[in-house]
Amino acid sequence: MDEMAAVELLSTHGLTRQYGGLIAVNEVDFKLYPDRIHAIIGPNGAGKTTLVSLICGRTAPSSGRISFKGNDITGLSSAKRVQAGIVYTFQVTSVFSNLSCYENVALSVQRNLRAQQKGTSLLGKWNMVSEADIEQAVSKYLLEVGLEGVEAQIAGTLPYGHQKLLEVAMSLAAGPKLLILDEPTQGLAEAEIENLTQLIQEISKSVNVLLIEHNMEVVFNLADHVTVMDNGSILAEGTPTEIENNHAVQASYLGN
Amino acid sequence: MSSWINENGPLLFLALLDGTVTAFVLALIALGLSLVFGVMRIVNIAHGEFFMLGAVFSWFAFDLTDDPLWGFLLALVLAPALVGGIAVFSDRFILRKIKYHPESTIVATIGLLYVIQSLTLIVFGPEARAVEAPLYFRIQFPWFGYSGYKLIVAGMSALGLLGVWLLMIRSKLGLYMRATQQDLEIAKTYGVPTKKIYAAVFALGGGLAALAGVLVVPIRQADHLMGLEPLLLSFIVVIIGGLGSIRGTIVAAFIIGISDGIISVFYEPTLAKMLATLFVAMVLVLKPSGLYGEEVA
Amino acid sequence: MRKKSLIYSLLFQGGILLLLFILQFILPTYHHSSVSKIMVLASYAVAYNFLLGYTGLMSLGHAMFFAAGMYAAGLGIYYLELSALGALLFGAAFTLVISLLFGLFALRTSGVSFLIVTLMFGQTFYLSILYFNEFTFGQDGFSLAKHLGKLVIFNKEYLYSNPDVRYNFALILLTAYLLISTLIMFSPVGRILIAIRENESRTQLLGYNVYYYKLFALVLSGTFSGIAGAMHALLFTYVGTTFAEIHHSISPILWTLLGGAGTVIGPLFGTGIMYYLVDIISGITSNYQLVVGAVLILMIIWFPMGIMGTLRQKWMKWLP
Numbered sequence: 001m002d003e004m005a006a007v008e009l010l011s012t013h014g015l016t017r018q019y020g021g022l023i024a025v026n027e028v029d030f031k032l033y034p035d036r037i038h039a040i041i042g043p044n045g046a047g048k049t050t051l052v053s054l055i056c057g058r059t060a061p062s063s064g065r066i067s068f069k070g071n072d073i074t075g076l077s078s079a080k081r082v083q084a085g086i087v088y089t090f091q092v093t094s095v096f097s098n099l100s101c102y103e104n105v106a107l108s109v110q111r112n113l114r115a116q117q118k119g120t121s122l123l124g125k126w127n128m129v130s131e132a133d134i135e136q137a138v139s140k141y142l143l144e145v146g147l148e149g150v151e152a153q154i155a156g157t158l159p160y161g162h163q164k165l166l167e168v169a170m171s172l173a174a175g176p177k178l179l180i181l182d183e184p185t186q187g188l189a190e191a192e193i194e195n196l197t198q199l200i201q202e203i204s205k206s207v208n209v210l211l212i213e214h215n216m217e218v219v220f221n222l223a224d225h226v227t228v229m230d231n232g233s234i235l236a237e238g239t240p241t242e243i244e245n246n247h248a249v250q251a252s253y254l255g256n
Numbered sequence: 257m258s259s260w261i262n263e264n265g266p267l268l269f270l271a272l273l274d275g276t277v278t279a280f281v282l283a284l285i286a287l288g289l290s291l292v293f294g295v296m297r298i299v300n301i302a303h304g305e306f307f308m309l310g311a312v313f314s315w316f317a318f319d320l321t322d323d324p325l326w327g328f329l330l331a332l333v334l335a336p337a338l339v340g341g342i343a344v345f346s347d348r349f350i351l352r353k354i355k356y357h358p359e360s361t362i363v364a365t366i367g368l369l370y371v372i373q374s375l376t377l378i379v380f381g382p383e384a385r386a387v388e389a390p391l392y393f394r395i396q397f398p399w400f401g402y403s404g405y406k407l408i409v410a411g412m413s414a415l416g417l418l419g420v421w422l423l424m425i426r427s428k429l430g431l432y433m434r435a436t437q438q439d440l441e442i443a444k445t446y447g448v449p450t451k452k453i454y455a456a457v458f459a460l461g462g463g464l465a466a467l468a469g470v471l472v473v474p475i476r477q478a479d480h481l482m483g484l485e486p487l488l489l490s491f492i493v494v495i496i497g498g499l500g501s502i503r504g505t506i507v508a509a510f511i512i513g514i515s516d517g518i519i520s521v522f523y524e525p526t527l528a529k530m531l532a533t534l535f536v537a538m539v540l541v542l543k544p545s546g547l548y549g550e551e552v553a
Numbered sequence: 554m555r556k557k558s559l560i561y562s563l564l565f566q567g568g569i570l571l572l573l574f575i576l577q578f579i580l581p582t583y584h585h586s587s588v589s590k591i592m593v594l595a596s597y598a599v600a601y602n603f604l605l606g607y608t609g610l611m612s613l614g615h616a617m618f619f620a621a622g623m624y625a626a627g628l629g630i631y632y633l634e635l636s637a638l639g640a641l642l643f644g645a646a647f648t649l650v651i652s653l654l655f656g657l658f659a660l661r662t663s664g665v666s667f668l669i670v671t672l673m674f675g676q677t678f679y680l681s682i683l684y685f686n687e688f689t690f691g692q693d694g695f696s697l698a699k700h701l702g703k704l705v706i707f708n709k710e711y712l713y714s715n716p717d718v719r720y721n722f723a724l725i726l727l728t729a730y731l732l733i734s735t736l737i738m739f740s741p742v743g744r745i746l747i748a749i750r751e752n753e754s755r756t757q758l759l760g761y762n763v764y765y766y767k768l769f770a771l772v773l774s775g776t777f778s779g780i781a782g783a784m785h786a787l788l789f790t791y792v793g794t795t796f797a798e799i800h801h802s803i804s805p806i807l808w809t810l811l812g813g814a815g816t817v818i819g820p821l822f823g824t825g826i827m828y829y830l831v832d833i834i835s836g837i838t839s840n841y842q843l844v845v846g847a848v849l850i851l852m853i854i855w856f857p858m859g860i861m862g863t864l865r866q867k868w869m870k871w872l873p
Contacts, residue, residue: 058758082760096751107748108759110741129741131555174760299665353854358665359611363810364853366803370846377840484799488676491669530680537673540666541658 007070009034009208010055010086010178015064017050024050026232027064032178036224037204039211041243047232048212049091052180055210056088057081069177083115085177091186091212093163097156101147101166102138104155108173109137115175141169145199161192165199172203179203180210185218197221220244266399267521275517276510277406277475280413281468283509286490286497287420288464290505293494295437295457298351298361302368304487306343306462310335310469311478312376315385324474328390331470336463342372343462347455356454369483376480389474409471416467417506420460424502433457488529489516492536559739566731566818570724577720585716591821591828592723593785594804598812598820599730600777601805606815607738608770609750613668613802614675615778617655620797622648622779624682624689627792630700637702637713641783648779649772656771660764663753672799679797694793701790719788726784727821730777734817737773746770750815778805807845811852813861822860 010032017025025047032038040048053059055066057078065074073081082088096104113129142148145165150158155166164184171179181200185193197218200209204222213219219226220240228236228249236246243249289303313335318327346368354360391408394401424430432453435443444450468486469478476482493512497504512532519528573592577585597619604610625647626640635643659670682689703710704718711718737743745766748756757763786792795801804827805820812823827848834841852859858866 056758058754077757077762079757079760079762082758087760088758094752094755096748096755098751099747103744103747107744107756110744111760114741134741170759299669350850350854354857359668360853360857362611362613362665362668363806364850366806367846367849367853370842370849372846374840374843374846378838378843491672495669524684526680526684530677530684533673533677533680537670537677538658540670540673541661 007034008032010066010068010210012051012055013065013067015051015054015066016062017047017054017059018062023232025054025061028232028234030227030234032208032210033225034208037200037209037211037222038225038227039213039219039223040227040229041213041216041219042229042235046229048229049182050232051229052088052182052210052212056086056180058088082174083111085175086180087171087174087176087178088180089167089171089182089184091182093160093167095155095158095163095166095170097154099155100151101142101153101155101158102135102151104166105138105141105169105173106134108170109134109141112173112175113137137173141173144172144202145169146195161188164188164196168196168199168203172207176207178208178210180212182212183214184211185213185215193218264522266397268518269397270400270402271518271521272514273402273406273517274521275514277410277513278517279510279513280410280417281472282486282489282493282513283506284413284416284468284471285465285486286493286505286509287417287502288461289490290494290497290502291420291433291457291464292461294501295433296351296356296454298356298358299365300458300461301362301365301487302346302372303365303461303465303490304483304485305369305372306339306465306483307469307486308376308478308480308483309339309342309372310466311473311482312380312385312469312480313338313466314470314473315387315478316380318387324388325390327387328470328474332467335470336466339466340459340463343459344455347458351458352451352454373480373483380480382480384477384479386477387473403475405474409475412471413468416464420464421502429453429456488533492532495536495540555739559735562735562817566735569818569821570728570731573724573727577717577724582716585720587828587832589716589720589723589788591825592720592727593781593788594828595808595821595824596723596726596730596784597778597781598805598808598824599727599734599817600774600781602809602814602817602820603734603737603777604770604774605806605809606813606819607743607750608746608767609753610767610771611668611806612671612771612774613799613806614671614673614678615775615805616797616799616801617675617678618648618652618775618778619782619785619801620678620682620794621651622782623786623792623796624782625779626783627695627697627786628689630697630786631695634700637704637787640787641780644783644786645776645780648782649776652772652775652779653768655775656768660767660771672802675797675799675802679794679799682794682797690792692794694791694795697786697790697792701787713787714790722784722788726781730781731817731821738817742766742769747815807849809859810857811848811859813859813863813865816859816861816865819859819861826860 008031012028012030015025015028015030016023028051030051040051042048050059054061057076061074065072067073068084068086073084076084110129113133117129138151139148142150145168147162147165147169150162155163158166184196184200188196193215200211200222203209211219211223223240226238226240226243227234228243236243236249238246285303285307288306289300292298292300314328314331317331317334318324321327321330350364350368351361354364389405391405393404395404395407424433432443432448435446435448436450436453440450489512493508494505496511497506497508516528516532519531573588576588580588601615604612622644626644629635629640629643655674659667659674662670683691686692698714701713704713713719745756745761749763749766753763782796785796808823808827809820810823811827812821813819827845830844830848831841834844856863
């Protein structure tokens with residue numbers, strides 16, 4: 001009965017996305033189990049980013065279904081999926097570059113706080129979140145990613161690595177059940193990568209993490225479970241060690 | 257039914273004739289707007305003023321030469337050239353400065369609309385001015401006579417459309433325009449002088465509107481406020497035809513021109529315009545690529 | 554940080570409104586009446602700015618909302634013999650419905666398409682006023698002077714077009730609009746609207762249904778424009794098609810951009826400056842549109858942030 005404990009958090013069934021003649025994601029049955037860091041790797045154009053775009057609702061599937069915590073979410077808008085707890089962090093940073101860091105995180109915080117208060121407050125839906133609560137939460141999340149004290153700075157003026165951290169803070173503030181990190185270490189320096197790896201490790205204690213990553217060192221350091229994609233399909237799955245020893249994977253990907 | 261035809265047949269025929277003439281002229285104006293939108297990805301609110309300038313200049317040439325035919329020929333050559341020059345100037349000193357940002361361009365061309373309109377008012381005054389047709393003859397139908405000049409207008413507009421079509425498929429400029437329309441960045445890397453192409457397209461668009469202005473002025477009078485209506489009509493045409501699609505623009509000009517002719521003869525013109533604007537808004541909302549359009553990326 | 558800038562901006566606006574209040578005792582008749590008019594039109598611009606400046610949506614059909622409020626109030630008084638307050642409420646309710654219907658359709662488009670849809674709907678509305686001229690009096694418009702009741706304050710009767718009544722009602726309207734704008738901009742909703750302006754798709758991916766927020770902004774902007782229109786009908790006792798024309802949709806763009814889009818007080822400055830500029834030019838030539846056009850072009854090239862936008866960037870960082 002061990003199986004019972006391992007109910008999947010997220011699963012896709014025959015998920016497909018076509019762009020004209022090109023099949024970016026082809027009949028993918030993907031399963032993600034809770035309480036571990038799951039990584040997706042694969043060469044460029046393997047369909048990794050399309051797959052997570054389908055999962056978080058940025059792209060609509062050509063066919064197939066997606067379920068999250070046992071509910072079918074295929075028809076939900078991207079906003080509804082964020083509310084359900086699927087939060088996506090962009091590959092290229094996409095902070096609100098003209099607004100202060102405080103506003104960036106506050107935007108994410110206030111929705112989450114309100115959602116939490118909805119049930120408890122007498123005013124229900126119309127209850128406003130107090131700015132003091134928002135302020136407190138913003139500081140908490142900025143501290144968590146190691147960006148304390150940047151509240152007043154305009155986000156666009158932060159160094160690139162810090163913008164990535166800010167992005168992570170925004171995602172955490174949204175109250176994720178599943179945090180999708182799309183190539184978080186891309187464009188970062190060695191020291192920054194190490195710092196971020198530690199941060200992801202820390203985050204994974206309370207949040208399920210789905211990681212898309214090119215940097216194999218990071219993947220093998222962090223991931224408990226790895227899915228390898230190639231040509232829009234799943235090529236192999238397993239623990240990092242299993243993947244490392246898989247001949248098919250070596251041939252198609254790790255070999256070069 | 258047959259009595260309705262007996263009674264209204266001639267009227268319907270007249271509506272169809274008038275509608276066809278309108279359609280040709282409208283196609284010419286709208287094609288200018290459509291080219292500008294397709295290649296430069298901007299909406300030129302001052303497009304109707306280019307049409308107005310053509311008409312007013314035609315009157316000026318008539319006044320200058322005091323001869324309908326010579327004045328007409330002079331205007332036919334000079335008005336599009338002059339308006340094209342104004343367009344190049346506007347492109348260089350206004351549009352390029354705001355980097356063709358879509359919304360800024362709309363604000364700037366609204367400004368241009370006001371400036372052109374007021375300057376025309378200052379120079380030429382507020383009166384509506386009539387121009388004699390360069391050629392005057394009537395074609396006699398069983399029920400009524402019809403102005404032969406109107407048919408010449410339709411014919412010359414058709415020539416204009418044909419000219420643009422040839423330019424697009426045969427000339428180097430046309431090739432560059434199509435390349436720029438497809439993908440600006442790729443066109444740049446292949447050495448297309450996009451800055452010059454933008455200026456040329458804006459001039460061509462303005463020139464077409466001016467040509468239409470020269471052609472219609474003997475049918476209707478010229479005044480500084482005449483630009484707004486063709487602007488709105490061309491919007492309708494370009495949207496129904498699919499933003500940026502030339503074929504669609506011409507087909508839509510015929511749909512709008514002829515139905516406008518028919519509705520205006522049998523119903524009130526205001527109602528025709530009201531329904532057309534409502535229709536176009538609904539097309540944009542429900543089918544953003546236009547009824548006949550290719551998908552615009 | 555936010556609290557400080559809220560207090561600063563309320564003080565700043567309060568100061569300007571106080572100045573406007575005092576001005577009515579000093580101004581000569583002509584300017585007294587001009588400033589009344591500016592305050593009503595500026596209220597319209599403040600409502601417009603809500604959509605353009607804060608949500609990042611540019612409409613070319615706002616005259617529709619202004620005229621909807623104006624005609625609903627005016628025709629309500631004319632045919633239904635509504636009181637002034639009743640007409641104001643009727644105008645507000647009517648514009649609320651119109652802007653909701655309009656928003657449900659128009660917000661399915663974005664960018665340039667949205668602009669053209671607003672232009673077309675605006676034009677449809679204008680043409681329908683002309684078409685139903687037996688009911689709306691078409692091009693001529695109509696006067697409310699004989700139909701509108703009187704305002705009773707402390708058992709004394711006043712006409713709504715009485716200069717002092719006019720001035721103070723306009724001031725109350727403007728004050729309410731500025732206050733509501735400021736409070737919304739400092740609320741969580743304002744934060745979301747600004748986020749939509751800055752990056753719509755990112756806002757959606759933070760879990761907000763962007764469509765509803767845009768609809769909210771549009772309905773609020775439309776309804777407030779309508780109330781400004783209804784107020785204009787009451788205070789100037791005239792209803793006419795010029796207020797439905799496309800020029801009256803372009804004016805608030807000009808006022809807002811000149812004053813500074815996305816600043817609460819900017820539209821007031823933009824409206825005031827343009828009003829007086831046009832007024833002065835009109836003294837010299839009837840052809841004031843030349844100036845309007847030139848200002849539009851010069852501003853969009855060299856001064857895109859407008860007066861208050863530039864001030865905010867340089868000195869007044871706290872400005873909402």
